[in-house]
Amino acid sequence: MKRGHHHGDLREALLTAGQHLLDREGIEGVTIRACARSAGVSHAAPINHFPDRRALLTALAVQCMDQLDRQTRDALALAEPAPRARLEALWDVSVAYGQAYPNRYRLMGRADLRDTEDPALKDMLERLLEPIAALGAQLVPGRLAARSLVLALCAALTGYVFMMIDGNLATAHDPDSGQPLHRAILDLLLAGQG
Amino acid sequence: MKRGHHHGDLREALLTAGQHLLDREGIEGVTIRACARSAGVSHAAPINHFPDRRALLTALAVQCMDQLDRQTRDALALAEPAPRARLEALWDVSVAYGQAYPNRYRLMGRADLRDTEDPALKDMLERLLEPIAALGAQLVPGRLAARSLVLALCAALTGYVFMMIDGNLATAHDPDSGQPLHRAILDLLLAGQG
DNA sequence: AATGCAAATTGACAGTGTCAATATCTGGAT
DNA sequence: ATCCAGATATTGACACTGTCAATTTGCATT
Numbered sequence: 001m002k003r004g005h006h007h008g009d010l011r012e013a014l015l016t017a018g019q020h021l022l023d024r025e026g027i028e029g030v031t032i033r034a035c036a037r038s039a040g041v042s043h044a045a046p047i048n049h050f051p052d053r054r055a056l057l058t059a060l061a062v063q064c065m066d067q068l069d070r071q072t073r074d075a076l077a078l079a080e081p082a083p084r085a086r087l088e089a090l091w092d093v094s095v096a097y098g099q100a101y102p103n104r105y106r107l108m109g110r111a112d113l114r115d116t117e118d119p120a121l122k123d124m125l126e127r128l129l130e131p132i133a134a135l136g137a138q139l140v141p142g143r144l145a146a147r148s149l150v151l152a153l154c155a156a157l158t159g160y161v162f163m164m165i166d167g168n169l170a171t172a173h174d175p176d177s178g179q180p181l182h183r184a185i186l187d188l189l190l191a192g193q194g
Numbered sequence: 195m196k197r198g199h200h201h202g203d204l205r206e207a208l209l210t211a212g213q214h215l216l217d218r219e220g221i222e223g224v225t226i227r228a229c230a231r232s233a234g235v236s237h238a239a240p241i242n243h244f245p246d247r248r249a250l251l252t253a254l255a256v257q258c259m260d261q262l263d264r265q266t267r268d269a270l271a272l273a274e275p276a277p278r279a280r281l282e283a284l285w286d287v288s289v290a291y292g293q294a295y296p297n298r299y300r301l302m303g304r305a306d307l308r309d310t311e312d313p314a315l316k317d318m319l320e321r322l323l324e325p326i327a328a329l330g331a332q333l334v335p336g337r338l339a340a341r342s343l344v345l346a347l348c349a350a351l352t353g354y355v356f357m358m359i360d361g362n363l364a365t366a367h368d369p370d371s372g373q374p375l376h377r378a379i380l381d382l383l384l385a386g387q388g
Numbered sequence: 389a390a391t392g393c394a395a396a397t398t399g400a401c402a403g404t405g406t407c408a409a410t411a412t413c414t415g416g417a418t
Numbered sequence: 419a420t421c422c423a424g425a426t427a428t429t430g431a432c433a434c435t436g437t438c439a440a441t442t443t444g445c446a447t448t
Contacts, residue, residue, distance in 0.1 A: 200413065202411075225405085226406090238407085241405095241407085246406075
Protein backbone atom coordinates (compact mmCIF):
# COMPACT_ATOMS: atom_id res chain seq x y z
CA MET A 1 0.00 0.00 0.00
CA LYS A 2 2.87 2.34 0.80
CA ARG A 3 4.42 4.29 -1.98
CA GLY A 4 7.71 2.95 -0.71
CA HIS A 5 10.10 2.72 -3.57
CA HIS A 6 13.51 2.62 -2.05
CA HIS A 7 13.12 3.51 1.54
CA GLY A 8 9.67 2.48 2.57
CA ASP A 9 8.41 5.80 3.74
CA LEU A 10 11.13 8.38 3.75
CA ARG A 11 8.87 11.34 4.32
CA GLU A 12 7.74 9.98 7.66
CA ALA A 13 11.27 8.97 8.63
CA LEU A 14 12.50 12.49 7.89
CA LEU A 15 9.77 14.02 10.00
CA THR A 16 10.46 11.87 13.04
CA ALA A 17 14.17 12.49 12.64
CA GLY A 18 13.40 16.19 12.45
CA GLN A 19 11.27 16.01 15.57
CA HIS A 20 14.09 14.38 17.51
CA LEU A 21 16.64 16.85 16.23
CA LEU A 22 14.31 19.70 17.09
CA ASP A 23 13.88 18.53 20.67
CA ARG A 24 17.55 17.81 21.23
CA GLU A 25 19.36 20.54 19.34
CA GLY A 26 16.84 23.27 18.66
CA ILE A 27 15.64 24.68 15.38
CA GLU A 28 19.17 25.34 14.19
CA GLY A 29 19.90 21.66 14.53
CA VAL A 30 17.13 20.46 12.27
CA THR A 31 18.91 20.58 8.95
CA ILE A 32 18.11 18.71 5.76
CA ARG A 33 21.41 16.87 5.81
CA ALA A 34 21.13 15.85 9.45
CA CYS A 35 17.64 14.49 8.88
CA ALA A 36 18.91 12.58 5.85
CA ARG A 37 21.78 11.12 7.86
CA SER A 38 19.43 10.13 10.65
CA ALA A 39 17.15 8.40 8.16
CA GLY A 40 20.09 6.63 6.53
CA VAL A 41 19.78 8.20 3.09
CA SER A 42 21.99 10.45 1.04
CA HIS A 43 22.11 14.16 1.63
CA ALA A 44 19.94 15.07 -1.37
CA ALA A 45 17.28 12.40 -0.96
CA PRO A 46 14.92 14.64 1.06
CA ILE A 47 14.51 17.00 -1.90
CA ASN A 48 11.99 14.56 -3.37
CA HIS A 49 9.71 14.97 -0.37
CA PHE A 50 10.50 18.52 0.72
CA PRO A 51 11.62 20.97 -1.96
CA ASP A 52 13.64 22.98 0.54
CA ARG A 53 14.32 23.44 4.22
CA ARG A 54 11.42 25.80 4.55
CA ALA A 55 9.03 23.05 3.47
CA LEU A 56 10.53 20.60 5.95
CA LEU A 57 10.21 23.03 8.83
CA THR A 58 6.67 23.88 7.78
CA ALA A 59 5.65 20.22 7.86
CA LEU A 60 7.33 19.86 11.23
CA ALA A 61 5.52 22.91 12.59
CA VAL A 62 2.20 21.58 11.32
CA GLN A 63 2.91 18.33 13.13
CA CYS A 64 3.55 20.18 16.38
CA MET A 65 0.41 22.26 15.96
CA ASP A 66 -1.53 19.08 15.43
CA GLN A 67 -0.21 17.64 18.68
CA LEU A 68 -1.08 20.80 20.56
CA ASP A 69 -4.51 20.93 18.98
CA ARG A 70 -5.29 17.32 19.88
CA GLN A 71 -4.17 17.79 23.47
CA THR A 72 -6.28 20.93 23.69
CA ARG A 73 -9.41 19.24 22.37
CA ASP A 74 -8.85 16.22 24.60
CA ALA A 75 -8.55 18.47 27.63
CA LEU A 76 -11.66 20.42 26.62
CA ALA A 77 -13.59 17.20 26.25
CA LEU A 78 -12.88 16.40 29.87
CA ALA A 79 -13.32 19.93 31.21
CA GLU A 80 -16.38 21.26 32.95
CA PRO A 81 -18.86 23.24 30.87
CA ALA A 82 -18.22 26.63 32.49
CA PRO A 83 -16.38 28.83 29.96
CA ARG A 84 -13.94 30.01 32.57
CA ALA A 85 -12.97 26.46 33.47
CA ARG A 86 -12.61 25.55 29.81
CA LEU A 87 -10.39 28.56 29.20
CA GLU A 88 -8.20 27.55 32.10
CA ALA A 89 -7.92 24.05 30.68
CA LEU A 90 -6.93 25.45 27.29
CA TRP A 91 -4.24 27.65 28.80
CA ASP A 92 -2.96 24.82 30.96
CA VAL A 93 -2.41 22.65 27.90
CA SER A 94 -0.43 25.28 26.01
CA VAL A 95 1.67 26.16 29.03
CA ALA A 96 2.42 22.50 29.71
CA TYR A 97 3.28 21.87 26.07
CA GLY A 98 5.65 24.81 26.00
CA GLN A 99 7.30 23.61 29.17
CA ALA A 100 7.64 20.03 27.95
CA TYR A 101 8.76 20.86 24.41
CA PRO A 102 10.16 24.38 24.33
CA ASN A 103 11.75 23.92 20.93
CA ARG A 104 8.53 22.73 19.36
CA TYR A 105 6.80 25.78 20.73
CA ARG A 106 9.59 27.98 19.40
CA LEU A 107 9.22 26.46 15.96
CA MET A 108 5.48 27.14 15.99
CA GLY A 109 6.24 30.76 16.78
CA ARG A 110 8.66 31.27 13.91
CA ALA A 111 6.38 32.51 11.15
CA ASP A 112 9.44 33.53 9.15
CA LEU A 113 10.46 29.91 8.69
CA ARG A 114 7.17 28.74 7.26
CA ASP A 115 5.81 28.41 3.77
CA THR A 116 2.76 30.60 4.19
CA GLU A 117 1.09 29.13 1.11
CA ASP A 118 1.10 25.56 2.40
CA PRO A 119 -2.55 24.46 2.49
CA ALA A 120 -1.93 22.03 5.34
CA LEU A 121 -0.55 24.92 7.37
CA LYS A 122 -3.53 27.13 6.59
CA ASP A 123 -5.95 24.43 7.71
CA MET A 124 -3.99 23.80 10.86
CA LEU A 125 -3.90 27.46 11.80
CA GLU A 126 -7.65 27.70 11.45
CA ARG A 127 -8.20 24.57 13.47
CA LEU A 128 -5.88 25.86 16.18
CA LEU A 129 -7.82 29.08 16.52
CA GLU A 130 -11.21 27.41 16.63
CA PRO A 131 -11.49 26.40 20.31
CA ILE A 132 -10.30 29.69 21.68
CA ALA A 133 -12.54 31.62 19.31
CA ALA A 134 -15.53 29.56 20.40
CA LEU A 135 -14.78 30.22 24.05
CA GLY A 136 -14.37 33.92 23.39
CA ALA A 137 -17.73 34.08 21.66
CA GLN A 138 -19.30 32.23 24.52
CA LEU A 139 -17.83 34.56 27.12
CA VAL A 140 -18.80 37.85 25.55
CA PRO A 141 -21.96 39.09 23.91
CA GLY A 142 -21.04 41.16 20.86
CA ARG A 143 -19.05 39.79 17.96
CA LEU A 144 -16.72 42.76 18.16
CA ALA A 145 -16.02 42.38 21.85
CA ALA A 146 -15.42 38.69 21.27
CA ARG A 147 -12.81 39.45 18.62
CA SER A 148 -10.98 41.72 21.01
CA LEU A 149 -11.08 39.17 23.78
CA VAL A 150 -9.84 36.37 21.55
CA LEU A 151 -7.02 38.58 20.34
CA ALA A 152 -6.06 39.47 23.89
CA LEU A 153 -6.19 35.83 24.96
CA CYS A 154 -3.97 34.70 22.09
CA ALA A 155 -1.46 37.49 22.56
CA ALA A 156 -1.21 37.07 26.32
CA LEU A 157 -1.01 33.29 26.15
CA THR A 158 1.74 33.10 23.54
CA GLY A 159 3.56 36.02 25.08
CA TYR A 160 3.49 34.34 28.47
CA VAL A 161 4.65 30.95 27.21
CA PHE A 162 7.58 32.52 25.41
CA MET A 163 8.58 34.47 28.49
CA MET A 164 8.48 31.22 30.41
CA ILE A 165 10.44 29.27 27.83
CA ASP A 166 13.10 31.93 27.50
CA GLY A 167 13.65 32.07 31.23
CA ASN A 168 12.31 35.60 31.64
CA LEU A 169 10.11 34.49 34.50
CA ALA A 170 11.47 34.48 38.00
CA THR A 171 9.03 31.77 39.02
CA ALA A 172 6.36 29.74 37.28
CA HIS A 173 4.10 29.76 40.31
CA ASP A 174 2.91 32.50 42.54
CA PRO A 175 4.90 31.96 45.77
CA ASP A 176 1.89 32.96 47.89
CA SER A 177 -1.21 31.48 46.31
CA GLY A 178 0.72 28.62 44.77
CA GLN A 179 -1.39 28.80 41.64
CA PRO A 180 0.45 28.95 38.32
CA LEU A 181 1.30 32.45 37.21
CA HIS A 182 -0.69 32.28 34.03
CA ARG A 183 -3.85 31.95 36.12
CA ALA A 184 -3.28 35.47 37.35
CA ILE A 185 -3.14 36.75 33.78
CA LEU A 186 -6.40 35.03 32.98
CA ASP A 187 -7.93 36.59 36.09
CA LEU A 188 -6.95 40.01 34.87
CA LEU A 189 -8.23 39.44 31.36
CA LEU A 190 -11.57 38.15 32.56
CA ALA A 191 -12.02 40.62 35.42
CA GLY A 192 -14.11 42.87 33.22
CA GLN A 193 -16.86 40.45 32.23
CA GLY A 194 -18.67 38.60 34.98
CA MET B 195 41.39 59.98 20.19
CA LYS B 196 39.93 56.90 18.62
CA ARG B 197 41.56 53.58 19.17
CA GLY B 198 41.57 53.38 15.37
CA HIS B 199 44.45 51.24 14.31
CA HIS B 200 43.63 50.22 10.80
CA HIS B 201 40.06 51.08 10.22
CA GLY B 202 39.24 53.97 12.46
CA ASP B 203 36.38 52.42 14.35
CA LEU B 204 35.51 49.05 12.98
CA ARG B 205 33.22 48.05 15.80
CA GLU B 206 30.87 50.90 15.11
CA ALA B 207 31.03 50.32 11.37
CA LEU B 208 30.11 46.69 11.85
CA LEU B 209 27.16 47.60 14.02
CA THR B 210 25.70 50.10 11.57
CA ALA B 211 26.28 47.64 8.74
CA GLY B 212 24.51 45.02 10.82
CA GLN B 213 21.60 47.35 11.48
CA HIS B 214 21.14 47.99 7.76
CA LEU B 215 21.39 44.32 6.93
CA LEU B 216 18.92 43.51 9.67
CA ASP B 217 16.36 45.97 8.35
CA ARG B 218 16.76 44.98 4.71
CA GLU B 219 17.30 41.23 4.83
CA GLY B 220 16.18 40.05 8.23
CA ILE B 221 18.14 38.30 10.94
CA GLU B 222 19.37 35.62 8.57
CA GLY B 223 20.97 38.31 6.47
CA VAL B 224 23.11 39.77 9.23
CA THR B 225 26.16 37.59 8.90
CA ILE B 226 29.70 38.25 10.02
CA ARG B 227 31.02 38.12 6.50
CA ALA B 228 28.35 40.41 5.08
CA CYS B 229 29.04 42.97 7.81
CA ALA B 230 32.74 42.73 7.08
CA ARG B 231 32.15 43.26 3.36
CA SER B 232 29.90 46.23 4.06
CA ALA B 233 32.59 47.75 6.28
CA GLY B 234 35.27 47.10 3.67
CA VAL B 235 37.41 44.72 5.71
CA SER B 236 38.34 41.10 5.35
CA HIS B 237 36.02 38.32 6.41
CA ALA B 238 37.84 37.55 9.65
CA ALA B 239 38.45 41.10 10.84
CA PRO B 240 35.27 41.27 12.96
CA ILE B 241 36.58 38.51 15.23
CA ASN B 242 38.68 41.10 17.03
CA HIS B 243 35.59 43.02 18.07
CA PHE B 244 33.00 40.24 18.31
CA PRO B 245 34.26 36.76 19.19
CA ASP B 246 31.42 35.11 17.30
CA ARG B 247 28.13 35.78 15.58
CA ARG B 248 26.24 35.47 18.83
CA ALA B 249 28.20 38.39 20.26
CA LEU B 250 27.50 40.52 17.20
CA LEU B 251 23.78 39.81 17.34
CA THR B 252 23.74 40.50 21.06
CA ALA B 253 25.33 43.90 20.59
CA LEU B 254 22.85 44.62 17.81
CA ALA B 255 19.92 43.59 20.00
CA VAL B 256 21.17 45.80 22.83
CA GLN B 257 21.31 48.70 20.39
CA CYS B 258 17.71 48.11 19.35
CA MET B 259 16.59 47.84 22.95
CA ASP B 260 18.30 51.12 23.66
CA GLN B 261 16.42 52.81 20.83
CA LEU B 262 13.13 51.43 22.07
CA ASP B 263 13.90 52.43 25.63
CA ARG B 264 14.78 55.96 24.66
CA GLN B 265 11.64 56.38 22.58
CA THR B 266 9.60 55.01 25.46
CA ARG B 267 11.09 57.39 28.01
CA ASP B 268 10.74 60.32 25.63
CA ALA B 269 7.08 59.51 25.12
CA LEU B 270 6.51 59.12 28.84
CA ALA B 271 8.13 62.47 29.49
CA LEU B 272 5.52 64.09 27.25
CA ALA B 273 2.57 62.02 28.43
CA GLU B 274 -0.06 63.10 30.91
CA PRO B 275 0.37 62.01 34.52
CA ALA B 276 -2.59 59.60 34.62
CA PRO B 277 -1.21 56.03 34.76
CA ARG B 278 -3.66 54.83 32.16
CA ALA B 279 -2.54 57.50 29.71
CA ARG B 280 1.10 56.70 30.37
CA LEU B 281 0.48 53.03 29.79
CA GLU B 282 -1.18 53.81 26.49
CA ALA B 283 1.80 55.91 25.49
CA LEU B 284 4.17 53.08 26.38
CA TRP B 285 2.19 50.57 24.32
CA ASP B 286 1.92 52.98 21.42
CA VAL B 287 5.70 53.31 21.25
CA SER B 288 6.32 49.57 21.19
CA VAL B 289 3.62 48.95 18.61
CA ALA B 290 4.94 51.73 16.41
CA TYR B 291 8.50 50.48 16.75
CA GLY B 292 7.47 46.96 15.79
CA GLN B 293 5.60 48.28 12.81
CA ALA B 294 8.43 50.50 11.66
CA TYR B 295 11.25 47.99 12.26
CA PRO B 296 9.80 44.49 12.37
CA ASN B 297 13.18 42.83 12.03
CA ARG B 298 14.63 44.76 14.92
CA TYR B 299 11.70 43.71 17.04
CA ARG B 300 12.17 40.11 15.93
CA LEU B 301 15.82 40.23 16.93
CA MET B 302 14.90 41.53 20.36
CA GLY B 303 12.55 38.58 20.74
CA ARG B 304 15.11 35.94 19.87
CA ALA B 305 16.55 35.06 23.26
CA ASP B 306 18.22 32.01 21.71
CA LEU B 307 20.55 34.22 19.68
CA ARG B 308 21.86 36.21 22.58
CA ASP B 309 24.81 35.87 24.88
CA THR B 310 22.92 35.78 28.17
CA GLU B 311 26.04 36.62 30.15
CA ASP B 312 26.70 39.90 28.38
CA PRO B 313 26.63 42.57 31.11
CA ALA B 314 25.47 45.26 28.68
CA LEU B 315 22.52 43.05 27.82
CA LYS B 316 21.65 42.47 31.44
CA ASP B 317 21.66 46.17 32.17
CA MET B 318 19.57 46.90 29.11
CA LEU B 319 16.95 44.30 30.05
CA GLU B 320 16.59 45.82 33.48
CA ARG B 321 16.31 49.31 32.09
CA LEU B 322 13.69 48.16 29.60
CA LEU B 323 11.51 46.70 32.32
CA GLU B 324 11.74 49.72 34.58
CA PRO B 325 9.03 52.00 33.15
CA ILE B 326 6.40 49.31 32.83
CA ALA B 327 7.15 48.01 36.30
CA ALA B 328 6.79 51.50 37.73
CA LEU B 329 3.43 51.96 36.02
CA GLY B 330 2.23 48.61 37.26
CA ALA B 331 3.14 49.46 40.82
CA GLN B 332 1.37 52.77 40.44
CA LEU B 333 -1.79 51.17 39.10
CA VAL B 334 -2.22 48.47 41.70
CA PRO B 335 -1.88 48.45 45.47
CA GLY B 336 -0.16 45.21 46.54
CA ARG B 337 3.31 44.26 45.37
CA LEU B 338 2.01 40.87 44.36
CA ALA B 339 -0.85 42.16 42.28
CA ALA B 340 1.56 44.57 40.66
CA ARG B 341 3.84 41.72 39.65
CA SER B 342 0.96 39.90 38.04
CA LEU B 343 -0.18 42.98 36.20
CA VAL B 344 3.30 43.76 34.92
CA LEU B 345 3.66 40.19 33.75
CA ALA B 346 0.32 40.32 31.96
CA LEU B 347 1.18 43.65 30.37
CA CYS B 348 4.54 42.40 29.09
CA ALA B 349 3.13 39.15 27.77
CA ALA B 350 0.15 40.74 26.06
CA LEU B 351 2.18 43.56 24.57
CA THR B 352 4.94 41.41 23.06
CA GLY B 353 2.44 38.78 22.00
CA TYR B 354 0.36 41.38 20.24
CA VAL B 355 3.28 43.04 18.47
CA PHE B 356 4.49 39.69 17.16
CA MET B 357 1.04 38.80 15.91
CA MET B 358 0.97 42.12 14.13
CA ILE B 359 4.43 41.77 12.66
CA ASP B 360 3.80 38.25 11.46
CA GLY B 361 0.61 39.22 9.70
CA ASN B 362 -1.66 37.24 11.99
CA LEU B 363 -3.91 40.24 12.45
CA ALA B 364 -6.72 40.86 10.03
CA THR B 365 -6.61 44.57 10.76
CA ALA B 366 -4.51 46.82 12.93
CA HIS B 367 -7.47 49.05 13.77
CA ASP B 368 -10.92 48.29 15.00
CA PRO B 369 -13.10 48.94 11.93
CA ASP B 370 -15.86 50.42 14.10
CA SER B 371 -14.26 52.51 16.80
CA GLY B 372 -11.22 53.27 14.66
CA GLN B 373 -8.96 52.98 17.68
CA PRO B 374 -5.91 50.74 17.36
CA LEU B 375 -6.55 47.13 18.30
CA HIS B 376 -4.03 47.10 21.10
CA ARG B 377 -6.15 49.67 22.91
CA ALA B 378 -8.85 47.04 23.30
CA ILE B 379 -6.38 44.66 24.93
CA LEU B 380 -5.33 47.34 27.37
CA ASP B 381 -9.00 47.99 28.14
CA LEU B 382 -9.48 44.35 28.98
CA LEU B 383 -6.38 44.14 31.15
CA LEU B 384 -7.28 47.24 33.11
CA ALA B 385 -11.01 46.56 33.37
CA GLY B 386 -10.56 44.99 36.79
CA GLN B 387 -8.93 47.89 38.65
CA GLY B 388 -10.66 51.25 38.42
C1' DA C 389 9.49 -8.43 -21.02
C1' DA C 390 10.15 -3.59 -21.91
C1' DT C 391 9.48 1.00 -21.03
C1' DG C 392 8.63 5.10 -18.38
C1' DC C 393 8.59 7.46 -14.16
C1' DA C 394 9.44 8.21 -9.33
C1' DA C 395 13.06 7.94 -5.93
C1' DA C 396 17.77 8.00 -4.45
C1' DT C 397 22.79 8.79 -5.34
C1' DT C 398 26.77 11.33 -6.51
C1' DG C 399 29.19 15.37 -7.25
C1' DA C 400 29.53 20.09 -7.43
C1' DC C 401 29.04 25.17 -6.11
C1' DA C 402 28.47 29.12 -3.29
C1' DG C 403 27.88 30.60 1.11
C1' DT C 404 28.54 30.43 6.15
C1' DG C 405 31.23 30.44 11.10
C1' DT C 406 35.49 29.69 13.02
C1' DC C 407 40.27 28.86 13.68
C1' DA C 408 45.56 29.22 12.92
C1' DA C 409 49.33 31.48 10.91
C1' DT C 410 50.93 35.60 9.09
C1' DA C 411 51.41 40.37 8.09
C1' DT C 412 50.75 45.23 9.40
C1' DC C 413 50.07 49.15 11.98
C1' DT C 414 50.12 52.03 16.47
C1' DG C 415 51.39 53.80 20.85
C1' DG C 416 54.66 54.14 24.11
C1' DA C 417 59.09 53.04 25.97
C1' DT C 418 63.95 53.70 25.53
C1' DA D 419 64.35 59.22 16.68
C1' DT D 420 64.18 54.37 17.13
C1' DC D 421 62.50 50.20 18.22
C1' DC D 422 59.57 46.93 20.32
C1' DA D 423 55.27 44.80 22.01
C1' DG D 424 50.69 44.19 21.38
C1' DA D 425 46.51 45.13 19.17
C1' DT D 426 44.41 44.82 14.59
C1' DA D 427 43.75 43.05 10.01
C1' DT D 428 44.71 39.55 6.23
C1' DT D 429 45.03 35.18 4.18
C1' DG D 430 44.04 30.55 3.89
C1' DA D 431 41.92 26.60 5.43
C1' DC D 432 38.25 23.34 7.34
C1' DA D 433 33.77 21.61 8.17
C1' DC D 434 29.39 22.65 7.68
C1' DT D 435 25.09 24.14 5.25
C1' DG D 436 21.24 24.46 1.15
C1' DT D 437 20.56 23.67 -3.48
C1' DC D 438 21.13 22.20 -8.09
C1' DA D 439 22.32 19.00 -12.28
C1' DA D 440 23.46 14.63 -14.00
C1' DT D 441 23.13 9.97 -13.15
C1' DT D 442 21.73 5.61 -11.45
C1' DT D 443 18.43 2.57 -9.27
C1' DG D 444 14.07 0.35 -8.67
C1' DC D 445 8.92 -0.21 -9.21
C1' DA D 446 4.74 -0.51 -11.77
C1' DT D 447 2.14 -0.40 -15.66
C1' DT D 448 1.67 -1.43 -20.40
